[in-house]
Amino acid sequence: MGFVVEITSRSGRVMERYKATGASVSVGRGYDNDVIVADPYVDVRHAVIEETSAGLTVRACGTNTPVHAGHQIVGEEPWPIHSGAGITLGRTHLKVYDLRHPVAPVQAFDRVEQFFASATLPGNIGIGLVAFLAIGLIDMVLRSYTEVEISAVLQEIIASIGITLLWAVFWSVVARISRGEPRFFHHWLAAAAAVTLYTFGRFLLDVVGFNTGSSATVEVLSFLLEGGCLAFALTLNLRFALRQTTPVRHAWAQGVAWVFVAYIVMTSWSFDDLFSAYPDYEATLLPDDWRVVPSISADAFVARSGHLYEFPAEELKTD
Amino acid sequence: MRRCTAYDRPPTRHRRGAIKILLSVPLLLCLLAAGLCGVAQAETEARRVFEQASPGVYQVLIVDASSGEKSAIGSGFRVAYGHYIATNFHVVSDAVHKPEKYRIETIDNTGARAPVALVDFDVVHDLAVLRAEGEAVSGLALAGDELGKGEAIYSLGNPYDLGQTVVPGTYNGLLERSFYQKLLFSGSLNPGMSGGPALNGDGHIVGVNVATSGNQISFLVPVKYLQALLERVAGREVALPASDYQAEIGRQLQADQEYKYALLLNLDWPAKKLGDMQVAGEVSAYFKCWGDTSDEEDNLYDVSESACTSEDTIFLSSSLQTGAVDYQYSWTTSDDLGALRFHRLLTDSNGRMYTRNPAGEDDVTNYQCDVAFIGAATSPRLVWRTVQCVRAYKRYSGLYDVLFLGVMLGRDQRSLTGHFALSGVSQANARAFTSKFMALSSWDS
Numbered sequence: 001m002g003f004v005v006e007i008t009s010r011s012g013r014v015m016e017r018y019k020a021t022g023a024s025v026s027v028g029r030g031y032d033n034d035v036i037v038a039d040p041y042v043d044v045r046h047a048v049i050e051e052t053s054a055g056l057t058v059r060a061c062g063t064n065t066p067v068h069a070g071h072q073i074v075g076e077e078p079w080p081i082h083s084g085a086g087i088t089l090g091r092t093h094l095k096v097y098d099l100r101h102p103v104a105p106v107q108a109f110d111r112v113e114q115f116f117a118s119a120t121l122p123g124n125i126g127i128g129l130v131a132f133l134a135i136g137l138i139d140m141v142l143r144s145y146t147e148v149e150i151s152a153v154l155q156e157i158i159a160s161i162g163i164t165l166l167w168a169v170f171w172s173v174v175a176r177i178s179r180g181e182p183r184f185f186h187h188w189l190a191a192a193a194a195v196t197l198y199t200f201g202r203f204l205l206d207v208v209g210f211n212t213g214s215s216a217t218v219e220v221l222s223f224l225l226e227g228g229c230l231a232f233a234l235t236l237n238l239r240f241a242l243r244q245t246t247p248v249r250h251a252w253a254q255g256v257a258w259v260f261v262a263y264i265v266m267t268s269w270s271f272d273d274l275f276s277a278y279p280d281y282e283a284t285l286l287p288d289d290w291r292v293v294p295s296i297s298a299d300a301f302v303a304r305s306g307h308l309y310e311f312p313a314e315e316l317k318t319d
Numbered sequence: 320m321r322r323c324t325a326y327d328r329p330p331t332r333h334r335r336g337a338i339k340i341l342l343s344v345p346l347l348l349c350l351l352a353a354g355l356c357g358v359a360q361a362e363t364e365a366r367r368v369f370e371q372a373s374p375g376v377y378q379v380l381i382v383d384a385s386s387g388e389k390s391a392i393g394s395g396f397r398v399a400y401g402h403y404i405a406t407n408f409h410v411v412s413d414a415v416h417k418p419e420k421y422r423i424e425t426i427d428n429t430g431a432r433a434p435v436a437l438v439d440f441d442v443v444h445d446l447a448v449l450r451a452e453g454e455a456v457s458g459l460a461l462a463g464d465e466l467g468k469g470e471a472i473y474s475l476g477n478p479y480d481l482g483q484t485v486v487p488g489t490y491n492g493l494l495e496r497s498f499y500q501k502l503l504f505s506g507s508l509n510p511g512m513s514g515g516p517a518l519n520g521d522g523h524i525v526g527v528n529v530a531t532s533g534n535q536i537s538f539l540v541p542v543k544y545l546q547a548l549l550e551r552v553a554g555r556e557v558a559l560p561a562s563d564y565q566a567e568i569g570r571q572l573q574a575d576q577e578y579k580y581a582l583l584l585n586l587d588w589p590a591k592k593l594g595d596m597q598v599a600g601e602v603s604a605y606f607k608c609w610g611d612t613s614d615e616e617d618n619l620y621d622v623s624e625s626a627c628t629s630e631d632t633i634f635l636s637s638s639l640q641t642g643a644v645d646y647q648y649s650w651t652t653s654d655d656l657g658a659l660r661f662h663r664l665l666t667d668s669n670g671r672m673y674t675r676n677p678a679g680e681d682d683v684t685n686y687q688c689d690v691a692f693i694g695a696a697t698s699p700r701l702v703w704r705t706v707q708c709v710r711a712y713k714r715y716s717g718l719y720d721v722l723f724l725g726v727m728l729g730r731d732q733r734s735l736t737g738h739f740a741l742s743g744v745s746q747a748n749a750r751a752f753t754s755k756f757m758a759l760s761s762w763d764s
Contacts, residue, residue, distance in 0.1 A: 275685060280688070285665045285728070302750050308708075316711060
């Protein structure tokens with residue numbers, strides 16, 4: 001009949017597959033094994049998986065580190081296992097299937113994914129570039145609206161959805177080029193989650209700015225929020241599009257986001273020293289219910305304003 | 320012939336009318352002649368005043384020391400007996416602020432060019448006195464009598480570097496809505512004429528050219544301020560040293576703002592109603608107030624605004640004019656917006672505040688701001704989010720630009736915003752003004 005041995009990650013993701021050509025398969029670090037694993041905790045010849053008339057079995061080859069079949073430690077006597085059972089040797093995880101084991105049905109692309117999958121490479125690149133430009137244009141239009149008119153709010157929501165969709169289109173193209181599967185919905189979900197996080201974070205910052213009046217601090221925090229959301233979205237998009245799964249592998253992606261944030265924060269700090277004809281006091285106003293700072297009297301406000309008239313000597317210097 | 324028969328007819332009503340017309344023609348001719356005579360007389364007077372005053376009128380040049388070329392021009396005139404030439408402070412301000420870079424020269428009506436020295440100035444009234452070298456000569460005499468409205472005035476100067484010009488016009492009284500008296504001159508002053516003399520029909524100085532608003536609306540500094548400056552100059556044994564210029568400007572600005580704010584703070588500010596609130600009305604005649612209300616039915620919100628500004632600013636340099644006092648209110652209401660959207664509207668409406676003072680980096684520091692929630696003692700539900708921002712003058716110690724913004728957090732989507740901007744004010748006066756401003760606005764319902 002025959003059987004298949006899979007090397008998987010701890011979470012069960014398949015790393016390698018080996019199809020047995022005989023009745024037994026040896027597993028170990030030695031090069032004469034049928035399944036060779038590069039795990040230092042695995043012996044040169046560690047275990048043997050066999051197919052008998054009674055079914056699949058596994059046995060250890062007298063090694064120091066144990067062989068587990070499920071929760072059972074397996075000795076040198078063959079231990080029966082069922083198709084799909086997990087075996088652990090050292091830090092290596094295996095799964096064994098007989099050839100009659102049912103295989104999961106094929107998953108179809110959705111329409112959008114199908115569209116990108118069927119498009120040519122230059123076509124995908126063209127769509128990606130157009131999407132990228134459209135993101136910039138919509139963002140520009142978005143910033144020109146105020147939020148007082150309800151139509152503007154709707155436009156903003158529509159524009160936000162549009163931006164996330166276009167963002168997903170862009171990454172679908174990258175995914176299509178990189179690994180042949182676009183995964184559009186995943187990319188859109190990542191972008192939408194990032195936008196939602198940013199929107200709520202921004203509102204919290206407005207509350208902070210309203211109460212403290214420290215617009216400079218709020219500005220820096222908002223850059224950090226932007227960077228965080230960008231890093232979050234990029235990490236997921238890169239994971240979906242390029243299979244960048246380990247922290248080390250996608251650290252460079254987050255690095256790009258955080259370098260971007262650091263640059264903006266440093267730039268805004270350097271602007272603090274520059275002359276401005278307007279005071280830096282702007283903050284979003286909210287109803288009194290959102291106030292957590294106690295109010296003071298007008299007299300107390302005037303009395304404490306003396307410090308506003310004290311300027312460091314170096315600021316008063318003229319060129 | 321038709322004309323003859325007409326003469327043969329007995330006098331009818333029409334004929335009597337024709338005779339009247341014929342008789343009135345000489346009268347009209349006489350009136351026309353009198354008008355022409357008047358114009359001719361005015362022309363003659365302008366010519367006489369010009370010829371009489373012209374030798375005492377100069378073009379004032381601010382000369383770049385490096386290139387030797389002029390960088391700014393104005394006018395000036397010999398005054399009293401001696402060496403003194405009067406002009407505007409703003410004409411010579413570059414030389415006041417950068418004496419190492421600029422020097423002052425004059426050109427008389429013969430084209431002779433000569434260096435002059437700055438002796439003293441009055442920044443508040445925009446006057447300066449220069450001293451010419453050489454022999455003492457008689458200058459133009461100062462007028463002693465009060466002017467009457469409608470009296471003819473002749474302004475002299477060098478507009479656009481085109482040569483000496485006389486501009487006839489009319490005296491139209493003193494500016495009433497101004498902290499500092501100015502004469503309203505209905506005549507066309509043009510750039511380059513600043514600092515030139517304005518003379519009455521006798522050739523006596525009644526004012527000094529200083530500003531224009533176009534369309535024959537021009538302003539003169541009354542001669543009494545020049546008289547006061549000349550008396551101070553006469554009391555001085557030596558000219559003001561260049562190293563003391565900044566300190567002297569600072570002293571004059573301090574004295575001026577003390578005078579101005581003493582006047583304002585001692586007044587009982589009239590209250591007026593804006594929406595449901597009491598706000599300051601026209602605090603004094605020195606302010607001009609304007610108002611507007613949005614009344615479109617489709618609006619999601621309504622705004623009533625009231626803004627008052629003082630007309631006066633003091634010119635210190637091209638980048639720094641000071642002395643303005645502005646305050647304004649806006650009353651915003653909405654039946655259609657929710658609380659968050661209404662406050663977003665308030666955020667957008669109050670996104671930026673500023674003074675009318677276009678100061679530069681060399682003139683002032685950056686702003687320092689303080690934010691607080693101020694609770695009204697009489698109404699616990701009434702809370703103002705208040706911001707006060709201050710920046711200091713770098714060259715004039717103890718003077719500041721002060722901005723204040725108070726937004727009443729919307730009570731049932733009704734809110735008042737109060738804002739004022741003071742430029743060139745001391746700390747004590749700014750704080751007193753702030754107290755008085757905040758004390759006035761109160762809930763009226």
